Amino acid sequence: MRERVSKAGSVCEKARTERGLGAVARQQRGSSKQGRGASGSSDRREGRRPGGGGIGSSRDSSRGSEKSGRITGVPVEAGQSVELSIVGLTHEGEGVGRVEGYTLFVRGALPGDRVRAEVASIGKSFGRARMTELLSASEDRRAAPCPIYDSCGGCQLQHWDYAAQLRWKRQHVADSLARIGKLPVAPFEASASAADGSAAVGGDATAAASERAPIVVHPVIGMEEPWRYRNKAQVPIGSSIAGGLLIGGFFEQGSHDIVDMDACLIQQEPNEETVRAVKETARSLGYSSYDRETGRGLLRHVVVRHAAATGERMVVLVTNGRDLPHEDELVALIRERVPGVASVCQNVNTARTPVVFGDETRVLWGNDVIYDDIGGIRFAISARSFFQVNPTQTERLYRAAVEYAALTGEETVVDAYCGIGTITLFLAKHARRVYGVEIVPEAIEDARRNAALNGIANAEFAVGAAEDILPRWQAAGVSPDVIVVDPPRKGCDPRLLDTMLQLRPQRIVYVSCNPSTLARDLRVLEDGGYRTIEAQPVDMFPHTVHVECCSLLVRKD
Numbered sequence: 001m002r003e004r005v006s007k008a009g010s011v012c013e014k015a016r017t018e019r020g021l022g023a024v025a026r027q028q029r030g031s032s033k034q035g036r037g038a039s040g041s042s043d044r045r046e047g048r049r050p051g052g053g054g055i056g057s058s059r060d061s062s063r064g065s066e067k068s069g070r071i072t073g074v075p076v077e078a079g080q081s082v083e084l085s086i087v088g089l090t091h092e093g094e095g096v097g098r099v100e101g102y103t104l105f106v107r108g109a110l111p112g113d114r115v116r117a118e119v120a121s122i123g124k125s126f127g128r129a130r131m132t133e134l135l136s137a138s139e140d141r142r143a144a145p146c147p148i149y150d151s152c153g154g155c156q157l158q159h160w161d162y163a164a165q166l167r168w169k170r171q172h173v174a175d176s177l178a179r180i181g182k183l184p185v186a187p188f189e190a191s192a193s194a195a196d197g198s199a200a201v202g203g204d205a206t207a208a209a210s211e212r213a214p215i216v217v218h219p220v221i222g223m224e225e226p227w228r229y230r231n232k233a234q235v236p237i238g239s240s241i242a243g244g245l246l247i248g249g250f251f252e253q254g255s256h257d258i259v260d261m262d263a264c265l266i267q268q269e270p271n272e273e274t275v276r277a278v279k280e281t282a283r284s285l286g287y288s289s290y291d292r293e294t295g296r297g298l299l300r301h302v303v304v305r306h307a308a309a310t311g312e313r314m315v316v317l318v319t320n321g322r323d324l325p326h327e328d329e330l331v332a333l334i335r336e337r338v339p340g341v342a343s344v345c346q347n348v349n350t351a352r353t354p355v356v357f358g359d360e361t362r363v364l365w366g367n368d369v370i371y372d373d374i375g376g377i378r379f380a381i382s383a384r385s386f387f388q389v390n391p392t393q394t395e396r397l398y399r400a401a402v403e404y405a406a407l408t409g410e411e412t413v414v415d416a417y418c419g420i421g422t423i424t425l426f427l428a429k430h431a432r433r434v435y436g437v438e439i440v441p442e443a444i445e446d447a448r449r450n451a452a453l454n455g456i457a458n459a460e461f462a463v464g465a466a467e468d469i470l471p472r473w474q475a476a477g478v479s480p481d482v483i484v485v486d487p488p489r490k491g492c493d494p495r496l497l498d499t500m501l502q503l504r505p506q507r508i509v510y511v512s513c514n515p516s517t518l519a520r521d522l523r524v525l526e527d528g529g530y531r532t533i534e535a536q537p538v539d540m541f542p543h544t545v546h547v548e549c550c551s552l553l554v555r556k557d
Protein backbone atom coordinates (compact mmCIF):
# COMPACT_ATOMS: atom_id res chain seq x y z
CA MET A 1 0.00 0.00 0.00
CA ARG A 2 1.35 3.41 -0.88
CA GLU A 3 0.59 6.33 1.35
CA ARG A 4 1.77 9.82 1.40
CA VAL A 5 3.15 10.28 4.88
CA SER A 6 4.09 12.67 7.53
CA LYS A 7 6.92 11.89 9.94
CA ALA A 8 4.34 10.35 12.19
CA GLY A 9 3.62 7.78 9.55
CA SER A 10 -0.04 8.55 9.30
CA VAL A 11 -1.75 9.25 6.04
CA CYS A 12 -0.78 12.76 5.12
CA GLU A 13 -4.18 14.23 5.72
CA LYS A 14 -4.75 17.89 5.09
CA ALA A 15 -4.87 18.91 8.73
CA ARG A 16 -1.49 17.45 9.47
CA THR A 17 0.07 18.87 6.33
CA GLU A 18 -1.11 22.29 7.33
CA ARG A 19 0.38 21.81 10.73
CA GLY A 20 3.76 21.10 9.21
CA LEU A 21 6.46 23.57 8.33
CA GLY A 22 5.01 26.77 7.13
CA ALA A 23 1.37 27.30 7.89
CA VAL A 24 1.59 27.89 11.60
CA ALA A 25 4.83 29.78 11.32
CA ARG A 26 3.43 32.10 8.74
CA GLN A 27 0.65 33.09 11.10
CA GLN A 28 2.77 33.46 14.17
CA ARG A 29 6.00 35.19 14.71
CA GLY A 30 8.61 35.12 17.38
CA SER A 31 12.20 34.92 16.46
CA SER A 32 15.28 33.68 18.15
CA LYS A 33 18.77 32.62 17.39
CA GLN A 34 18.26 29.42 19.25
CA GLY A 35 15.94 27.84 21.73
CA ARG A 36 13.78 24.89 22.50
CA GLY A 37 10.31 23.55 22.95
CA ALA A 38 7.91 23.75 25.80
CA SER A 39 9.64 20.81 27.32
CA GLY A 40 12.99 22.20 26.40
CA SER A 41 15.94 23.16 28.47
CA SER A 42 19.09 25.15 28.43
CA ASP A 43 21.14 22.04 28.65
CA ARG A 44 21.12 19.43 25.96
CA ARG A 45 21.66 17.06 28.86
CA GLU A 46 17.98 17.45 29.49
CA GLY A 47 17.20 15.62 26.35
CA ARG A 48 16.14 18.37 24.03
CA ARG A 49 17.82 19.99 21.14
CA PRO A 50 18.63 23.59 20.45
CA GLY A 51 16.96 25.38 17.60
CA GLY A 52 13.63 23.71 18.18
CA GLY A 53 14.73 20.15 17.77
CA GLY A 54 17.22 17.85 16.27
CA ILE A 55 15.24 16.92 13.26
CA GLY A 56 15.22 20.53 12.30
CA SER A 57 18.83 20.89 13.15
CA SER A 58 19.74 17.90 11.04
CA ARG A 59 18.09 19.62 8.13
CA ASP A 60 20.47 22.49 8.70
CA SER A 61 23.47 20.35 9.26
CA SER A 62 24.39 19.71 5.68
CA ARG A 63 27.83 21.14 6.34
CA GLY A 64 30.25 19.49 3.97
CA SER A 65 27.43 18.79 1.54
CA GLU A 66 26.75 20.59 -1.65
CA LYS A 67 23.34 22.22 -1.53
CA SER A 68 22.48 21.36 -5.08
CA GLY A 69 23.80 20.16 -8.38
CA ARG A 70 25.86 17.15 -9.27
CA ILE A 71 29.12 15.81 -7.87
CA THR A 72 31.32 13.57 -9.94
CA GLY A 73 31.15 10.02 -8.67
CA VAL A 74 27.96 10.61 -6.70
CA PRO A 75 25.13 8.59 -8.24
CA VAL A 76 22.33 11.05 -7.39
CA GLU A 77 21.77 14.73 -7.86
CA ALA A 78 19.80 17.31 -5.90
CA GLY A 79 16.13 17.35 -6.78
CA GLN A 80 16.16 13.74 -7.98
CA SER A 81 13.46 11.37 -6.75
CA VAL A 82 14.83 8.08 -5.43
CA GLU A 83 13.49 4.93 -3.80
CA LEU A 84 15.43 3.45 -0.93
CA SER A 85 15.23 1.02 1.96
CA ILE A 86 16.05 2.41 5.39
CA VAL A 87 18.63 0.31 7.16
CA GLY A 88 19.61 2.42 10.17
CA LEU A 89 19.10 5.59 12.14
CA THR A 90 21.61 8.38 12.80
CA HIS A 91 22.13 9.64 16.33
CA GLU A 92 19.98 12.62 15.30
CA GLY A 93 17.10 10.30 14.39
CA GLU A 94 17.32 10.43 10.58
CA GLY A 95 16.77 7.25 8.61
CA VAL A 96 19.83 5.95 6.77
CA GLY A 97 19.48 4.40 3.31
CA ARG A 98 21.65 3.83 0.28
CA VAL A 99 21.28 4.40 -3.44
CA GLU A 100 23.92 2.54 -5.44
CA GLY A 101 26.08 2.46 -2.32
CA TYR A 102 25.69 6.21 -1.70
CA THR A 103 24.35 7.13 1.75
CA LEU A 104 21.32 9.34 2.14
CA PHE A 105 19.85 10.56 5.44
CA VAL A 106 16.07 10.82 5.37
CA ARG A 107 14.31 12.66 8.17
CA GLY A 108 11.23 10.87 9.50
CA ALA A 109 12.14 7.54 7.89
CA LEU A 110 12.64 4.52 10.13
CA PRO A 111 14.69 1.33 9.85
CA GLY A 112 12.58 -1.20 7.97
CA ASP A 113 10.75 1.45 5.90
CA ARG A 114 10.95 1.60 2.14
CA VAL A 115 10.48 5.19 1.02
CA ARG A 116 10.47 7.48 -1.95
CA ALA A 117 12.47 10.62 -1.26
CA GLU A 118 13.65 13.72 -3.01
CA VAL A 119 17.37 14.41 -2.77
CA ALA A 120 17.80 17.73 -1.00
CA SER A 121 21.56 18.09 -0.77
CA ILE A 122 24.57 16.04 -1.71
CA GLY A 123 28.14 15.80 -0.54
CA LYS A 124 31.05 13.57 -1.39
CA SER A 125 30.26 10.88 1.15
CA PHE A 126 26.59 11.41 2.02
CA GLY A 127 23.56 13.48 1.22
CA ARG A 128 20.13 14.33 2.60
CA ALA A 129 16.72 13.60 1.18
CA ARG A 130 13.13 14.51 2.02
CA MET A 131 10.69 11.64 2.33
CA THR A 132 7.84 12.14 -0.12
CA GLU A 133 6.15 8.76 0.08
CA LEU A 134 6.13 5.77 2.38
CA LEU A 135 6.22 2.79 0.04
CA SER A 136 6.11 0.18 2.79
CA ALA A 137 6.27 0.78 6.52
CA SER A 138 8.47 -0.85 9.14
CA GLU A 139 6.40 -3.04 11.44
CA ASP A 140 7.64 -0.85 14.30
CA ARG A 141 6.20 2.34 12.78
CA ARG A 142 3.38 3.90 14.81
CA ALA A 143 1.16 6.93 14.47
CA ALA A 144 2.66 9.56 16.77
CA PRO A 145 0.04 10.52 19.36
CA CYS A 146 1.15 14.15 19.58
CA PRO A 147 -0.83 16.39 17.21
CA ILE A 148 2.07 18.81 16.73
CA TYR A 149 4.79 16.20 16.42
CA ASP A 150 5.59 17.07 12.82
CA SER A 151 6.36 20.69 13.44
CA CYS A 152 7.76 20.59 16.97
CA GLY A 153 10.86 18.44 16.73
CA GLY A 154 11.33 18.24 20.51
CA CYS A 155 10.71 14.50 20.20
CA GLN A 156 12.18 12.57 17.29
CA LEU A 157 10.99 9.01 17.84
CA GLN A 158 7.31 9.15 18.77
CA HIS A 159 6.50 7.38 15.50
CA TRP A 160 8.58 4.37 16.55
CA ASP A 161 7.44 1.54 18.80
CA TYR A 162 8.89 2.09 22.29
CA ALA A 163 10.59 -1.32 22.44
CA ALA A 164 12.28 -0.54 19.11
CA GLN A 165 13.49 2.79 20.52
CA LEU A 166 15.06 0.98 23.47
CA ARG A 167 16.76 -1.59 21.23
CA TRP A 168 18.18 1.19 19.08
CA LYS A 169 19.44 3.16 22.08
CA ARG A 170 21.35 0.14 23.36
CA GLN A 171 22.84 -0.41 19.93
CA HIS A 172 23.70 3.28 19.71
CA VAL A 173 25.69 3.09 22.98
CA ALA A 174 27.46 -0.10 21.86
CA ASP A 175 28.27 1.33 18.41
CA SER A 176 29.66 4.53 19.92
CA LEU A 177 31.92 2.61 22.29
CA ALA A 178 33.17 0.45 19.44
CA ARG A 179 33.49 3.11 16.73
CA ILE A 180 34.56 6.19 18.66
CA GLY A 181 36.24 4.59 21.66
CA LYS A 182 37.65 1.64 19.68
CA LEU A 183 36.56 -0.52 22.60
CA PRO A 184 35.58 -4.19 22.47
CA VAL A 185 31.86 -4.71 23.12
CA ALA A 186 30.34 -8.07 24.04
CA PRO A 187 27.70 -9.48 21.71
CA PHE A 188 24.29 -8.67 23.10
CA GLU A 189 23.39 -12.28 23.94
CA ALA A 190 26.04 -12.16 26.68
CA SER A 191 24.12 -9.47 28.54
CA ALA A 192 20.56 -10.51 27.79
CA SER A 193 20.06 -11.65 31.37
CA ALA A 194 20.22 -8.06 32.61
CA ALA A 195 16.92 -7.18 30.96
CA ASP A 196 15.18 -7.08 34.33
CA GLY A 197 15.79 -3.38 34.63
CA SER A 198 18.45 -3.40 37.29
CA ALA A 199 22.09 -2.56 36.78
CA ALA A 200 23.95 -5.83 36.88
CA VAL A 201 27.55 -5.69 38.01
CA GLY A 202 28.80 -8.60 35.93
CA GLY A 203 30.81 -11.08 37.98
CA ASP A 204 34.30 -10.26 39.17
CA ALA A 205 35.02 -6.79 37.82
CA THR A 206 38.71 -6.92 38.78
CA ALA A 207 39.25 -10.18 36.90
CA ALA A 208 37.35 -8.80 33.94
CA ALA A 209 39.61 -5.73 34.01
CA SER A 210 42.85 -7.66 33.91
CA GLU A 211 41.60 -10.05 31.19
CA ARG A 212 40.32 -7.27 28.94
CA ALA A 213 36.91 -8.89 28.71
CA PRO A 214 34.63 -7.13 26.21
CA ILE A 215 32.34 -4.47 27.67
CA VAL A 216 28.86 -5.65 28.51
CA VAL A 217 26.26 -3.14 27.34
CA HIS A 218 23.07 -4.04 29.18
CA PRO A 219 19.57 -3.63 27.76
CA VAL A 220 18.28 -0.12 28.29
CA ILE A 221 16.22 0.38 31.43
CA GLY A 222 13.00 1.74 29.95
CA MET A 223 9.86 3.24 31.46
CA GLU A 224 6.68 1.29 32.04
CA GLU A 225 4.67 4.38 31.04
CA PRO A 226 6.93 6.51 28.84
CA TRP A 227 4.78 9.66 28.73
CA ARG A 228 4.26 12.72 30.88
CA TYR A 229 7.65 12.34 32.49
CA ARG A 230 9.25 15.80 32.33
CA ASN A 231 9.29 17.81 35.57
CA LYS A 232 10.49 21.02 33.93
CA ALA A 233 9.26 23.11 31.00
CA GLN A 234 11.25 25.92 29.50
CA VAL A 235 9.08 27.89 27.13
CA PRO A 236 10.35 30.56 24.73
CA ILE A 237 8.07 33.57 24.50
CA GLY A 238 7.32 35.45 21.28
CA SER A 239 4.39 37.15 19.63
CA SER A 240 1.96 36.18 16.91
CA ILE A 241 2.26 38.00 13.63
CA ALA A 242 -1.48 38.46 13.51
CA GLY A 243 -2.21 40.86 16.34
CA GLY A 244 1.13 40.66 18.15
CA LEU A 245 -0.39 38.42 20.85
CA LEU A 246 2.08 37.07 23.41
CA ILE A 247 2.61 33.39 22.68
CA GLY A 248 4.84 30.67 24.06
CA GLY A 249 5.51 27.12 23.02
CA PHE A 250 8.34 25.81 20.95
CA PHE A 251 10.69 26.81 18.19
CA GLU A 252 9.46 25.38 14.94
CA GLN A 253 11.78 22.80 13.44
CA GLY A 254 14.74 24.32 11.72
CA SER A 255 13.56 27.88 12.28
CA HIS A 256 13.48 30.50 14.98
CA ASP A 257 9.73 30.97 14.76
CA ILE A 258 7.81 30.26 17.94
CA VAL A 259 4.68 28.18 17.70
CA ASP A 260 2.17 28.67 20.49
CA MET A 261 1.47 25.46 22.35
CA ASP A 262 -0.43 24.45 25.45
CA ALA A 263 0.00 20.66 25.50
CA CYS A 264 3.05 18.42 25.35
CA LEU A 265 2.69 14.68 25.86
CA ILE A 266 6.06 14.18 27.52
CA GLN A 267 5.48 17.02 29.96
CA GLN A 268 3.96 16.47 33.41
CA GLU A 269 0.44 17.90 33.32
CA PRO A 270 0.92 20.38 36.18
CA ASN A 271 3.63 22.07 34.10
CA GLU A 272 1.24 22.54 31.19
CA GLU A 273 -1.29 24.05 33.54
CA THR A 274 1.32 26.39 35.04
CA VAL A 275 2.62 27.58 31.68
CA ARG A 276 -0.93 28.26 30.48
CA ALA A 277 -1.68 30.28 33.59
CA VAL A 278 1.52 32.31 33.36
CA LYS A 279 0.98 33.10 29.67
CA GLU A 280 -2.58 34.24 30.40
CA THR A 281 -1.34 36.37 33.28
CA ALA A 282 1.41 37.95 31.21
CA ARG A 283 -1.11 38.78 28.47
CA SER A 284 -3.59 40.25 30.92
CA LEU A 285 -0.89 42.48 32.41
CA GLY A 286 0.12 43.64 28.94
CA TYR A 287 3.67 42.24 29.06
CA SER A 288 5.55 42.50 25.81
CA SER A 289 7.41 39.53 24.45
CA TYR A 290 11.13 39.67 23.81
CA ASP A 291 12.08 40.13 20.18
CA ARG A 292 15.23 38.16 19.51
CA GLU A 293 16.09 40.21 16.45
CA THR A 294 15.88 43.68 18.00
CA GLY A 295 16.70 42.75 21.59
CA ARG A 296 13.55 44.66 22.73
CA GLY A 297 10.58 43.47 24.74
CA LEU A 298 10.21 42.08 28.24
CA LEU A 299 9.44 38.39 28.59
CA ARG A 300 11.98 35.96 27.13
CA HIS A 301 11.16 32.60 28.68
CA VAL A 302 8.78 31.06 31.17
CA VAL A 303 10.45 28.24 33.08
CA VAL A 304 8.36 26.05 35.35
CA ARG A 305 9.19 23.09 37.54
CA HIS A 306 6.95 20.56 39.23
CA ALA A 307 8.11 18.39 42.12
CA ALA A 308 6.03 15.22 41.85
CA ALA A 309 6.84 14.00 45.36
CA THR A 310 5.71 17.17 47.16
CA GLY A 311 3.38 18.75 44.58
CA GLU A 312 5.34 22.02 44.78
CA ARG A 313 5.66 24.18 41.71
CA MET A 314 8.12 26.89 40.74
CA VAL A 315 7.58 29.69 38.22
CA VAL A 316 10.50 31.65 36.77
CA LEU A 317 9.95 34.58 34.42
CA VAL A 318 13.10 35.28 32.45
CA THR A 319 13.02 38.96 31.57
CA ASN A 320 15.04 41.32 29.47
CA GLY A 321 15.88 43.75 32.31
CA ARG A 322 15.09 44.15 36.00
CA ASP A 323 12.02 46.29 35.62
CA LEU A 324 8.92 44.15 36.03
CA PRO A 325 5.67 46.12 35.76
CA HIS A 326 2.69 45.17 37.97
CA GLU A 327 4.88 42.90 40.05
CA ASP A 328 2.42 42.58 42.95
CA GLU A 329 -0.47 41.85 40.64
CA LEU A 330 1.60 39.30 38.77
CA VAL A 331 2.40 37.44 41.98
CA ALA A 332 -1.19 37.59 43.19
CA LEU A 333 -2.54 36.21 39.91
CA ILE A 334 0.03 33.41 39.75
CA ARG A 335 -0.75 32.41 43.33
CA GLU A 336 -4.44 32.38 42.50
CA ARG A 337 -4.07 30.44 39.24
CA VAL A 338 -1.27 27.97 39.96
CA PRO A 339 -2.09 25.37 42.61
CA GLY A 340 0.88 24.29 44.70
CA VAL A 341 3.04 27.22 43.65
CA ALA A 342 5.77 27.61 46.26
CA SER A 343 8.21 29.87 44.47
CA VAL A 344 7.82 32.73 42.00
CA CYS A 345 11.11 34.10 40.67
CA GLN A 346 12.40 36.57 38.13
CA ASN A 347 15.61 35.87 36.31
CA VAL A 348 17.19 38.79 34.50
CA ASN A 349 18.83 38.11 31.17
CA THR A 350 19.76 41.01 28.90
CA ALA A 351 22.35 39.14 26.86
CA ARG A 352 21.80 38.86 23.11
CA THR A 353 22.52 35.13 23.20
CA PRO A 354 20.36 32.02 23.11
CA VAL A 355 21.32 31.14 26.70
CA VAL A 356 18.09 31.00 28.69
CA PHE A 357 19.14 32.22 32.14
CA GLY A 358 21.02 35.33 33.16
CA ASP A 359 23.14 35.50 36.30
CA GLU A 360 20.64 37.37 38.51
CA THR A 361 17.65 35.62 40.05
CA ARG A 362 15.22 37.42 42.34
CA VAL A 363 12.55 35.76 44.44
CA LEU A 364 9.28 37.62 43.84
CA TRP A 365 7.30 35.51 46.26
CA GLY A 366 7.71 32.36 48.36
CA ASN A 367 10.81 30.25 48.58
CA ASP A 368 13.95 30.39 46.50
CA VAL A 369 13.64 26.61 46.04
CA ILE A 370 11.09 23.87 45.72
CA TYR A 371 11.52 20.44 47.29
CA ASP A 372 11.39 17.05 45.63
CA ASP A 373 12.29 13.51 46.78
CA ILE A 374 14.27 10.91 44.94
CA GLY A 375 14.90 7.52 46.51
CA GLY A 376 13.97 8.74 49.97
CA ILE A 377 16.32 11.74 49.83
CA ARG A 378 14.89 15.25 49.84
CA PHE A 379 16.30 17.83 47.46
CA ALA A 380 15.97 21.61 47.42
CA ILE A 381 16.04 22.81 43.81
CA SER A 382 16.59 26.45 42.89
CA ALA A 383 15.78 28.15 39.62
CA ARG A 384 19.07 27.71 37.82
CA SER A 385 20.23 24.43 39.30
CA PHE A 386 20.44 21.31 37.20
CA PHE A 387 18.01 18.63 38.28
CA GLN A 388 17.31 15.55 36.16
CA VAL A 389 14.02 15.96 34.31
CA ASN A 390 12.66 12.41 34.64
CA PRO A 391 12.29 11.52 38.33
CA THR A 392 11.33 7.86 37.81
CA GLN A 393 14.37 7.15 35.69
CA THR A 394 16.66 9.34 37.77
CA GLU A 395 16.29 7.04 40.73
CA ARG A 396 17.14 4.04 38.53
CA LEU A 397 20.18 5.83 37.13
CA TYR A 398 21.47 6.82 40.54
CA ARG A 399 20.95 3.31 41.88
CA ALA A 400 23.06 2.00 39.01
CA ALA A 401 25.79 4.53 39.90
CA VAL A 402 25.74 3.50 43.57
CA GLU A 403 25.83 -0.18 42.63
CA TYR A 404 28.81 0.36 40.34
CA ALA A 405 30.62 2.28 43.08
CA ALA A 406 30.43 -0.91 45.22
CA LEU A 407 30.92 0.97 48.47
CA THR A 408 31.45 -0.71 51.84
CA GLY A 409 31.28 2.38 54.05
CA GLU A 410 35.06 2.84 54.24
CA GLU A 411 35.69 4.69 50.99
CA THR A 412 36.52 8.24 50.06
CA VAL A 413 34.50 9.23 47.00
CA VAL A 414 34.60 12.21 44.65
CA ASP A 415 31.47 13.22 42.72
CA ALA A 416 32.52 15.57 39.92
CA TYR A 417 29.85 17.67 38.16
CA CYS A 418 27.62 17.08 41.20
CA GLY A 419 24.82 19.62 40.55
CA ILE A 420 22.73 19.95 43.71
CA GLY A 421 24.45 16.94 45.25
CA THR A 422 22.02 14.33 44.04
CA ILE A 423 24.39 11.45 43.33
CA THR A 424 26.71 12.72 46.09
CA LEU A 425 24.06 12.20 48.74
CA PHE A 426 23.09 8.79 47.36
CA LEU A 427 26.78 7.84 47.65
CA ALA A 428 27.27 9.46 51.08
CA LYS A 429 25.01 6.89 52.71
CA HIS A 430 27.46 4.14 51.77
CA ALA A 431 30.85 5.86 51.99
CA ARG A 432 33.15 7.25 54.66
CA ARG A 433 33.43 10.66 53.03
CA VAL A 434 32.23 12.20 49.75
CA TYR A 435 33.43 15.32 47.97
CA GLY A 436 31.18 17.03 45.42
CA VAL A 437 32.26 19.71 42.96
CA GLU A 438 30.07 21.81 40.70
CA ILE A 439 30.50 25.03 38.72
CA VAL A 440 27.14 26.73 39.45
CA PRO A 441 27.31 28.45 42.88
CA GLU A 442 23.55 28.21 43.55
CA ALA A 443 23.69 24.48 42.91
CA ILE A 444 26.36 24.09 45.58
CA GLU A 445 24.26 26.17 47.97
CA ASP A 446 21.44 23.73 47.25
CA ALA A 447 23.81 20.77 47.71
CA ARG A 448 24.90 21.97 51.15
CA ARG A 449 21.31 22.65 52.12
CA ASN A 450 20.36 19.18 50.87
CA ALA A 451 23.05 17.47 52.93
CA ALA A 452 21.80 19.27 56.04
CA LEU A 453 18.17 18.58 55.17
CA ASN A 454 18.87 14.87 55.07
CA GLY A 455 21.15 14.80 58.11
CA ILE A 456 24.15 13.82 55.98
CA ALA A 457 27.36 15.03 57.61
CA ASN A 458 30.03 13.22 55.59
CA ALA A 459 29.59 15.26 52.37
CA GLU A 460 31.75 18.25 51.49
CA PHE A 461 31.13 20.52 48.51
CA ALA A 462 33.18 22.99 46.50
CA VAL A 463 32.19 25.54 43.85
CA GLY A 464 34.34 25.63 40.75
CA ALA A 465 35.36 23.81 37.63
CA ALA A 466 35.98 20.16 38.42
CA GLU A 467 39.21 20.35 36.41
CA ASP A 468 40.45 23.10 38.77
CA ILE A 469 39.16 21.76 42.06
CA LEU A 470 40.25 18.14 41.73
CA PRO A 471 43.96 19.07 41.49
CA ARG A 472 43.48 21.22 44.61
CA TRP A 473 41.96 18.32 46.49
CA GLN A 474 44.81 16.14 45.25
CA ALA A 475 47.33 18.65 46.60
CA ALA A 476 45.46 18.67 49.92
CA GLY A 477 45.90 14.90 50.17
CA VAL A 478 42.42 13.71 49.17
CA SER A 479 42.85 10.22 47.78
CA PRO A 480 39.56 8.88 46.42
CA ASP A 481 38.84 5.17 46.16
CA VAL A 482 36.02 5.91 43.74
CA ILE A 483 35.45 8.85 41.40
CA VAL A 484 32.02 9.45 39.91
CA VAL A 485 31.70 11.86 36.99
CA ASP A 486 28.46 13.11 35.46
CA PRO A 487 29.49 15.80 32.97
CA PRO A 488 27.37 17.80 30.52
CA ARG A 489 27.12 16.62 26.91
CA LYS A 490 30.59 17.80 25.99
CA GLY A 491 32.07 15.24 28.37
CA CYS A 492 34.94 15.61 30.84
CA ASP A 493 37.60 18.26 30.57
CA PRO A 494 40.94 16.64 29.58
CA ARG A 495 42.58 18.16 32.68
CA LEU A 496 40.04 16.41 34.86
CA LEU A 497 40.71 13.07 33.14
CA ASP A 498 44.41 13.63 33.63
CA THR A 499 44.03 14.29 37.35
CA MET A 500 41.75 11.28 37.71
CA LEU A 501 44.47 9.10 36.18
CA GLN A 502 47.03 10.54 38.60
CA LEU A 503 44.74 9.91 41.57
CA ARG A 504 44.32 6.26 40.50
CA PRO A 505 41.00 5.46 42.20
CA GLN A 506 40.06 1.78 42.27
CA ARG A 507 36.84 2.47 40.40
CA ILE A 508 35.46 5.15 38.15
CA VAL A 509 31.73 5.46 37.56
CA TYR A 510 30.99 7.51 34.46
CA VAL A 511 27.42 8.81 34.07
CA SER A 512 26.88 10.28 30.62
CA CYS A 513 24.12 11.70 28.47
CA ASN A 514 26.18 11.56 25.29
CA PRO A 515 27.50 8.23 24.04
CA SER A 516 30.01 9.97 21.72
CA THR A 517 31.85 11.93 24.39
CA LEU A 518 31.49 8.99 26.78
CA ALA A 519 33.30 6.77 24.27
CA ARG A 520 35.98 9.41 23.70
CA ASP A 521 36.65 9.78 27.44
CA LEU A 522 36.58 6.04 28.12
CA ARG A 523 39.32 5.67 25.50
CA VAL A 524 41.47 8.17 27.44
CA LEU A 525 40.82 6.38 30.73
CA GLU A 526 41.52 2.98 29.17
CA ASP A 527 44.81 4.26 27.76
CA GLY A 528 45.61 5.52 31.26
CA GLY A 529 45.23 2.11 32.90
CA TYR A 530 41.50 1.46 33.35
CA ARG A 531 39.19 -1.12 31.87
CA THR A 532 35.55 -0.44 31.12
CA ILE A 533 33.64 -3.40 32.49
CA GLU A 534 30.03 -2.66 31.68
CA ALA A 535 27.55 0.03 30.72
CA GLN A 536 23.95 0.40 31.83
CA PRO A 537 21.88 2.66 29.56
CA VAL A 538 18.79 4.25 31.11
CA ASP A 539 16.01 5.79 29.05
CA MET A 540 15.78 9.19 30.66
CA PHE A 541 14.17 10.82 27.62
CA PRO A 542 11.63 8.49 25.95
CA HIS A 543 10.64 9.41 22.36
CA THR A 544 13.79 11.45 21.86
CA VAL A 545 17.11 10.25 20.46
CA HIS A 546 18.83 10.87 23.78
CA VAL A 547 20.06 8.15 26.10
CA GLU A 548 21.70 8.27 29.49
CA CYS A 549 24.34 5.70 30.37
CA CYS A 550 26.14 4.67 33.54
CA SER A 551 29.49 2.91 33.01
CA LEU A 552 31.87 1.13 35.35
CA LEU A 553 35.63 1.28 34.97
CA VAL A 554 38.09 -0.59 37.15
CA ARG A 555 41.83 -0.06 37.49
CA LYS A 556 43.68 -2.66 35.42
CA ASP A 557 46.24 -3.53 38.07
Ligand SMILES: C[S@@+](CC[C@H](N)C(=O)[O-])C[C@H]1O[C@@H](n2cnc3c(N)ncnc32)[C@H](O)[C@@H]1O
Binding pocket: 045, 386, 387, 388, 416, 417, 418, 419, 420, 421, 422, 423, 437, 438, 439, 440, 443, 464, 465, 466, 467, 486, 487, 488, 493
Ligand atom coordinates in the same frame (compact mmCIF):
# COMPACT_ATOMS: atom_id res chain seq x y z
C1 LIG B 1 24.61 16.51 33.75
S1 LIG B 1 24.64 17.59 35.08
C2 LIG B 1 24.78 16.46 36.40
C3 LIG B 1 24.39 16.96 37.74
C4 LIG B 1 24.13 15.94 38.81
N1 LIG B 1 25.11 14.89 38.83
C5 LIG B 1 22.73 15.39 38.68
O1 LIG B 1 22.55 14.23 38.31
O2 LIG B 1 21.79 16.12 38.98
C6 LIG B 1 26.20 18.28 34.87
C7 LIG B 1 26.53 19.34 35.88
O3 LIG B 1 27.87 19.77 35.64
C8 LIG B 1 27.94 21.15 35.89
N2 LIG B 1 29.18 21.59 35.22
C9 LIG B 1 29.36 21.95 33.95
N3 LIG B 1 30.65 22.18 33.71
C10 LIG B 1 31.32 21.96 34.86
C11 LIG B 1 32.69 22.00 35.24
N4 LIG B 1 33.65 22.32 34.38
N5 LIG B 1 33.00 21.68 36.50
C12 LIG B 1 32.05 21.34 37.40
N6 LIG B 1 30.74 21.28 37.09
C13 LIG B 1 30.38 21.58 35.84
C14 LIG B 1 26.63 21.69 35.40
O4 LIG B 1 26.34 22.93 35.99
C15 LIG B 1 25.67 20.58 35.82
O5 LIG B 1 25.15 20.82 37.10
